[in-house]
Amino acid sequence: MSNELSDRYSPQEVEQSTYSWWVEQGYFKSQDVSTKPPFCVILPPPNVTGQLHMGHALDHTIQDVLVRWKRMSGFNTCWLPGTDHAGIATQSVVEKSLKKEEGITRQELGREAFVEKVWEWKNTYGNRIVEQMTRLGDSCDWDRQVFTLDSGVSKAVRKVFVSLYEKGYLYKGNRLINWSPALQSALSDLEVDHKQTKGSLWHIRYPISGTEDGAVVATTRPETMLGDTAVCVHPDDDRYKDLVGKEIELPLTGRKIKVIADEYVDKEFGSGVVKITPAHDFNDYEIGKRHDLEFINILNADGTLNENVPEKYQGLTSAQARKKVVEDLEDLGLLVKIEPHELSVGHCSRSGCVVEPFLSDQWFVSTKDLAIPAKRVVESGTTVFEPEKWTKTYLHWMNNIQDWCVSRQLWWGHRIPAWTCDDCGHVTVSVEDATACSGCGSSKVVQEEDVLDTWFSSALWPFSTLGWPEETEALKTFYPTNVLVTGQDIIFFWVARMMMMGLEFMEDVPFRTVYIHGLVRDSQGRKLSKSLGNAMDPVELIEEWGADALRFTLISQIGAGRDIKFSMQRLEGQRNFMNKLWNAVRFALQNLNDFEVPKDGDQPSKSDMTYADQWIIKKLELCEEEVDQALKQYKFSEAAQSIYGFAWHEFCDWYLEFSKPVLYGDDASEKKATQWVLATVLNRIMRLMHPFTPFITEVLYQKLPIKGEAVVIDKYPTPRNDKELLELGSDEVAFDLDLVRAVITAVRNIRGENRIKPSEKLKVIMTPKEDRGQKILGENKSAIMALAGVGDLVIDEAESLSKCAVAPVRQGDVSVDVIVPLEGIVNIEEEVKRLQKNIEKVEKEQASLSKRLSNPNFLKNAPEDVVEDGKKQLVTFTSKITGLREALQRLQS
RNA sequence: AGGGAGUUAGCUCAGUUGGUAGAGCGCCACCCUUACAAGGUGGAUGUCGUCGGUUCGAACCCGGCACUCCCUACCA
Numbered sequence: 001m002s003n004e005l006s007d008r009y010s011p012q013e014v015e016q017s018t019y020s021w022w023v024e025q026g027y028f029k030s031q032d033v034s035t036k037p038p039f040c041v042i043l044p045p046p047n048v049t050g051q052l053h054m055g056h057a058l059d060h061t062i063q064d065v066l067v068r069w070k071r072m073s074g075f076n077t078c079w080l081p082g083t084d085h086a087g088i089a090t091q092s093v094v095e096k097s098l099k100k101e102e103g104i105t106r107q108e109l110g111r112e113a114f115v116e117k118v119w120e121w122k123n124t125y126g127n128r129i130v131e132q133m134t135r136l137g138d139s140c141d142w143d144r145q146v147f148t149l150d151s152g153v154s155k156a157v158r159k160v161f162v163s164l165y166e167k168g169y170l171y172k173g174n175r176l177i178n179w180s181p182a183l184q185s186a187l188s189d190l191e192v193d194h195k196q197t198k199g200s201l202w203h204i205r206y207p208i209s210g211t212e213d214g215a216v217v218a219t220t221r222p223e224t225m226l227g228d229t230a231v232c233v234h235p236d237d238d239r240y241k242d243l244v245g246k247e248i249e250l251p252l253t254g255r256k257i258k259v260i261a262d263e264y265v266d267k268e269f270g271s272g273v274v275k276i277t278p279a280h281d282f283n284d285y286e287i288g289k290r291h292d293l294e295f296i297n298i299l300n301a302d303g304t305l306n307e308n309v310p311e312k313y314q315g316l317t318s319a320q321a322r323k324k325v326v327e328d329l330e331d332l333g334l335l336v337k338i339e340p341h342e343l344s345v346g347h348c349s350r351s352g353c354v355v356e357p358f359l360s361d362q363w364f365v366s367t368k369d370l371a372i373p374a375k376r377v378v379e380s381g382t383t384v385f386e387p388e389k390w391t392k393t394y395l396h397w398m399n400n401i402q403d404w405c406v407s408r409q410l411w412w413g414h415r416i417p418a419w420t421c422d423d424c425g426h427v428t429v430s431v432e433d434a435t436a437c438s439g440c441g442s443s444k445v446v447q448e449e450d451v452l453d454t455w456f457s458s459a460l461w462p463f464s465t466l467g468w469p470e471e472t473e474a475l476k477t478f479y480p481t482n483v484l485v486t487g488q489d490i491i492f493f494w495v496a497r498m499m500m501m502g503l504e505f506m507e508d509v510p511f512r513t514v515y516i517h518g519l520v521r522d523s524q525g526r527k528l529s530k531s532l533g534n535a536m537d538p539v540e541l542i543e544e545w546g547a548d549a550l551r552f553t554l555i556s557q558i559g560a561g562r563d564i565k566f567s568m569q570r571l572e573g574q575r576n577f578m579n580k581l582w583n584a585v586r587f588a589l590q591n592l593n594d595f596e597v598p599k600d601g602d603q604p605s606k607s608d609m610t611y612a613d614q615w616i617i618k619k620l621e622l623c624e625e626e627v628d629q630a631l632k633q634y635k636f637s638e639a640a641q642s643i644y645g646f647a648w649h650e651f652c653d654w655y656l657e658f659s660k661p662v663l664y665g666d667d668a669s670e671k672k673a674t675q676w677v678l679a680t681v682l683n684r685i686m687r688l689m690h691p692f693t694p695f696i697t698e699v700l701y702q703k704l705p706i707k708g709e710a711v712v713i714d715k716y717p718t719p720r721n722d723k724e725l726l727e728l729g730s731d732e733v734a735f736d737l738d739l740v741r742a743v744i745t746a747v748r749n750i751r752g753e754n755r756i757k758p759s760e761k762l763k764v765i766m767t768p769k770e771d772r773g774q775k776i777l778g779e780n781k782s783a784i785m786a787l788a789g790v791g792d793l794v795i796d797e798a799e800s801l802s803k804c805a806v807a808p809v810r811q812g813d814v815s816v817d818v819i820v821p822l823e824g825i826v827n828i829e830e831e832v833k834r835l836q837k838n839i840e841k842v843e844k845e846q847a848s849l850s851k852r853l854s855n856p857n858f859l860k861n862a863p864e865d866v867v868e869d870g871k872k873q874l875v876t877f878t879s880k881i882t883g884l885r886e887a888l889q890r891l892q893s
Numbered sequence: 894a895g896g897g898a899g900u901u902a903g904c905u906c907a908g909u910u911g912g913u914a915g916a917g918c919g920c921c922a923c924c925c926u927u928a929c930a931a932g933g934u935g936g937a938u939g940u941c942g943u944c945g946g947u948u949c950g951a952a953c954c955c956g957g958c959a960c961u962c963c964c965u966a967c968c969a
Contacts, residue, residue: 587928752935857949
């Protein structure tokens with residue numbers, strides 16, 4: 001039987017075919033022009049070299065929840081996917097494979113052939129991550145997929161480059177930049193990781209010309225002394241007043257350098273005398289410019305020492321040179337002392353090598369002016385950070401922004417559209433490939449070798465992907481995009497730069513909201529990494545546990561801007577939840593064989609509905625309202641928890657149990673109503689949950705008797721969009737059913753505490769003190785008996801029974817004592833203990849409450865309703881204690 | 894050094910405008926009750942980091958301290 005569900009949910013059997021079906025049906029497509037309001041999310045393009053990791057899983061799940069929610073809410077929804085060429089990462093991967101397979105370097109292969117190789121590699125492996133995204137269920141509009149080196153994007157990149165150049169926002173300059181010797185390329189400041197490192201402070205004596213004296217300098221990098229062009233002291237430092245202007249014999253080099261004074265020097269640190277190496281230190285660079293010092297570059301591109309140092313040091317690496325220099329200084333008796341010293345050393349975030357400050361010709365984007373509007377739109381709330389605290393981080397960085405070095409000495413990427421003339425030296429910057437110098441007209445023009453920082457093309461992503469610079473319909477419809485979802489680590493790399501470029505070229509913000517999420521960590525809070533051995537592959541997790549379980553685990557764990565500690569236990573718990581849902585539907589289907597979907601206007605009336613029917617509709621309404629509110633405020637975990645609690649603990653635990661006696665009973669109209677409620681609520685649960693757990697909800701939805709074409713395009717349920725249904729729920733009945741649940745729990749409690757087996761059908765007496773209680777219990781008698789395992793239920797005045805367990809139930813103004821005769825069933829002693837414990841607990845609460853109520857200051861100052869509630873509560877406590885005391889007496893009589 | 898976040902049950906975390914602490918998981922007991930043992934029912938568990946202040950009343954507001962984490966910058 002194809003319609004029979006197995007008793008376990010197997011995500012493996014349905015997920016991939018469900019995804020293919022969605023795509024075939026075109027459900028994820030967006031329209032360039034539509035009467036529906038637009039909702040656009042640009043996917044942060046993953047690296048083509050990449051594999052899906054847990055960070056993506058979180059990031060994508062958040063986006064997919066938003067996108068599916070909006071799609072179901074009637075929006076023209078565009079989730080635009082793409083991949084990033086990832087200059088350094090991809091080039092490195094291909095270089096490695098080239099070395100391994102063919103034993104050659106990229107230099108040996110040559111630029112053109114190498115780039116060809118990278119494209120081959122990209123075409124073979126570049127779609128892997130995209131395929132992995134489908135496993136997560138990402139509902140992207142695949143027709144719009146873009147790669148950062150596609151011709152359209154390239155056009156946009158060139159146009160932006162040229163335009164920035166013409167406006168003076170882009171310039172070429174010889175400046176000190178961060179240099180990665182391993183990559184042999186410049187890096188931006190952001191690509192340098194500072195690591196705290198244990199090093200040394202070498203104190204070196206620099207002889208003063210014409211005297212026996214020397215100045216002792218302290219340095220953490222003795223090898224750079226070969227490039228020193230000054231020695232510096234603080235102008236107010238009395239110790240060294242006479243030194244200023246003197247000449248130093250720079251050891252090992254035979255050069256003479258001057259002593260200068262500058263307030264940069266900290267008198268307290270080290271010896272108070274600083275060696276100045278303007279070409280290899282950022283602070284020294286500034287001093288060098290201030291004092292017009294010579295800049296001596298002592299390094300080759302690969303980090304070895306060059307011809308500007310004495311021959312014996314040439315070709316050595318920094319580390320080798322350091323050793324040699326220190327040895328030589330020691331031999332000369334110039335090494336005064338070595339102190340241990342902790343310092344932070346810049347490392348290349350890509351290769352891991354130590355970064356060298358290096359003087360070279362590079363292209364820079366001048367950011368100061370671009371940052372001004374980018375700050376303003378965030379200050380004014382045109383773009384909002386969620387959570388709000390990131391606003392501060394963003395603004396702080398914008399206020400301290402430095403020019404952005406955008407040239408990279410790589411081969412894979414957007415080649416800089418600038419041509420230098422061999423004849424006149426003029427630089428021609430142009431969108432089209434230049435064939436002639438725009439200055440002298442000479443045809444001897446040579447294009448820049450460098451490519452652009454990968455983030456340069458990423459900065460244009462929100463508009464380049466929509467067709468800019470063409471004025472496309474898509475661009476008009478979807479820009480500005482609605483939400484950008486990303487991690488905190490790329491606020492500067494990406495968010496800030498998109499903001500600057502979007503404002504400059506589109507004259508509007510690129511997105512209305514920036515949602516920043518945390519990192520996924522392991523259960524102990526450590527970062528996930530291959531080297532720690534705690535890395536997890538989301539695709540493997542999906543294969544074992546299902547995509548929905550993974551998604552729900554991640555989404556229900558998101559706290560406001562907090563990292564997520566991912567544990568397998570939780571994943572298992574959510575897998576169980578999926579199974580619970582599966583079985584709820586399985587149960588429903590088994591009891592809906594004879595159910596016919598009523599025609600419009602033929603829905604069951606309220607009078608045919610049980611208390612539980614009306615109660616669950618009320619609870620559904622509350623849940624839908626909570627989810628709606630939570631999603632609007634990006635409180636994903638609250639939405640998930642609300643769904644979990646409702647679906648499991650209200651719908652499955654209570655409603656399904658209440659439905660059983662009705663479904664198995666012989667009241668036809670009541671049964672019909674319950675069947676309808678069952679089918680209706682399940683339909684809404686599937687819709688409500690769909691953005692979070694798309695696969696299982698689609699599969700189950702398709703099996704329900706009440707359904708549309710597909711849950712993915714059905715309407716998202718909110719209390720506002722289906723008033724007729726929700727009028728069938730009722731606050732009053734919800735309250736009444738809570739009393740029914742309370743008496744059931746009371747019986748179960750007595751059973752559990754006294755270890756009475758479920759198979760033992762009890763006799764129970766319930767004594768409602770008010771008419772309302774009488775009515776409620778009477779009308780729910782069979783339900784109470786079924787759910788509490790009662791064989792004989794008497795609803796009446798209290799009989800004078802002995803040896804009974806009694807539980808006083810107080811629900812608002814309604815009081816009921818639940819009495820279970822225990823003669824011959826249990827140990828009376830146990831029950832006495834239980835009652836005594838109970839009395840103690842309530843007495844404690846009563847005591848603290850009455851103390852508060854007898855405090856005149858409380859009565860005077862507290863708001864009236866708080867006092868009223870307190871008084872009511874006190875009455876309940878007192879009545880409860882009386883009931884319990886009576887019970888105790890009866891038991892012992 | 895500057896900035897931010899945090900400290901609540903064994904673990905992971907909720908706790909709206911101050912009214913006397915909750916959830917999930919785990920744990921214990923009993924149960925294979927015809928949707929589900931990936932399950933059911935019941936139960937236990939807290940000086941809310943610490944000291945002080947405001948208040949009738951503080952997990953919550955204010956101040957000091959301790960510890961943890963993150964970010965930015967950097968000391969030659």
